Amino acid sequence: MQDTMKIFDKVKPRNLPRNPWQWHIQDPASQLLTWNKPPKSVLVIKKVRDASLLQPFKELCVFLTEQKNMIVYVEKKVLEDPAIVNDENFGPVKKKFCTFREDFDDISNQIDFIICLGGDGTLLYASSLFQDSVPPVMAFHLGSLGFLTPFSFDNFQTQVTQVIEGNAALVLRSRLKVKVHKEKKNLVQNGVEENGLIVNQQEKDHVKQTKYQVLNEVVIDRGPSSYLSNVDVFLDGHLITTVQGDGVIVSTPTGSTAYAAAAGASMIHPNVPAIMITPICPHSLSFRPIVVPAGVELKIMLSPDARNTAWVSFDGRKRQEVCHGDSISITTSCYPVPSICFRDPVNDWFDSLAECLHWNVRKKQNHFTGDEEEEY
Template sequence: HIQDPASQRLTWNKPPKSVLVIKKIHDASLLQPFKELCAYLTEENNMIVYVEKKVLEDPAIANDEHFGPVKKKFCTFREDYDDISNQIDFIICLGGDGTLLYASSLFQGSVPPVMAFHLGSLGFLTPFNFENFQSQVTQVIEGNAALVLRSRLKVKVVKEHREKTTVQNGIEENGVVSANLEKEVGKQIMQYQVLNEVVVDRGPSSYLSNVDVFLDGHLITTVQGDGVIVSTPTGSTAYAAAAGASMIHPNVPAIMITPICPHSLSFRPIVVPAGVELKIMLSPDARNTAWVSFDGRKRQEICHGDSISITTSCYPLPSICFRDPVSDWFESLAECLHWNVRKKQNNFAVEEEE
């Protein structure tokens, strides 16, 4: 039996009490919607509202006396300092797709349901319009909404730890000219949860990137080009789509491997099962290092001996639908990417009988 995507529904074990509101910063057009939403949540629904501290540092919010009583009720946090992962019932995003990616980055484990309002420049992942936000938020609080579970990637970066020793004026105590020394003193391990894609590229180097891709321990190919994108179905409509990949519905369990400008006429993007483990390493004969980023963030250099392991995470991002997973996706394809927009072909004119 294949599950109907529309059968996934939002259900609350108990009524939600706390909500995280994420607002795109440095955007004056979002100030009024942000204030209206927060006032509605606190005053009409008696909810505990969490807001990032830097959002409230905006002078337009900090100096608004009328908004003061609402602002005093907020719980604030700082990214990378405060852990709020166990205190949030659901998330509301105001902005573009970047706000949803940011919400994902805040939760490295289980993610609360996310309701995203389209107030940014793209809005492929943000199906809600703000005009009727009160009724829409109320429906979510009552549990009357469809869900799409957007798979994420669990990424583990293992680096050979190199200790750099800076020598003053490039001369050691014995008078020998020396560059910076690198000493291997173990391994450094970092983990990330990724909603869109992992991008490995050549960085500032003018040489081709040269990276080996392993699937479940077997070398499947070496990428020689500008780089490679490993993406989720959600990420298939982002950078991967620009690099020529197919667009995959978020309910499809899969991982996509898409080369970036490969120096090969036959290197087509491929789709592999969601259950595999991918590993990416610099090829032994690579002329230069590579660089990696995760949903466009945490960019860092990858050197010989370092590895990037990628699997499907057991913590998807539950995205609240405006209608249902299928309708919302095709609506986004049409509205944001103008998928298959073409002038209609005319039919043959019917000749009148003589």
């Protein structure tokens, strides 16, 4: 995949400034996608158990295999849908597919680009399949929410052809690199040890420190407990605050329009290099969401005097309990998600704000037509 794709800045480098401290701010619309060689393989991700997506899925796969001669990868559980299994006309196309299973098969170096059919959750799922470099993602809006899916399926043949031919605009959506460290005593409590012996050393190492790549947010909350959560937040080794409330959200700019926005945070364009920290119902009127620079390392732990444990989830998945002594380290990942734009990063983002969140939609005042300004 790395040999096939390259991302470059269409703005030519200028002569070095005389002042070495002068910065050059990159144009958000300057990221373009081109191919070193024509792409040959595509991963098609379809929202599972959604009957409305069967026909678009079939049409897309027929187009890719028969007209574009692409190698199509499809998740095995998608093809187990009875509507696909019993479709005899689709059988010849299905035989050409390469299949894989999540958490079992590594396809990271076999995919040139990805096509998502569904809503925002489908793109989040696509991101979770790649823990290192992510191929460019083309997302069609066929779900309930389409903030991250700018393409309409009505004219998919032309749009897919343009992507295959290259020169598409991109937005590089940063991800969070997360490490969850479990204390050994908590592993014993959770049943990883039996009779004082670790069942499997590899399993022990896997559970002690688990890694995730997160596109939207990491959520630490109080779970089923009736007590407020009480967690300490460290930034580059320094304690910056203790969160007492329902929890805290650590999000990317992409995630700033998701759960963080519902919790009162500002919305940040995905081109802005930042990490957002947003409290969930804090027990303090002065605790406002803050934005910190991308690249800092956050560490979150239960406070020593916390009355209860906490729970953590990653883009809404892999939910697990956090006990005393456990820690969660979060920083900016070096593996962003290259999302293919319908037009460009700026217009696509504001279109999504208007269509999905109805940003600043209001009834306008009537303009003056005569002597109204003299009347009250």
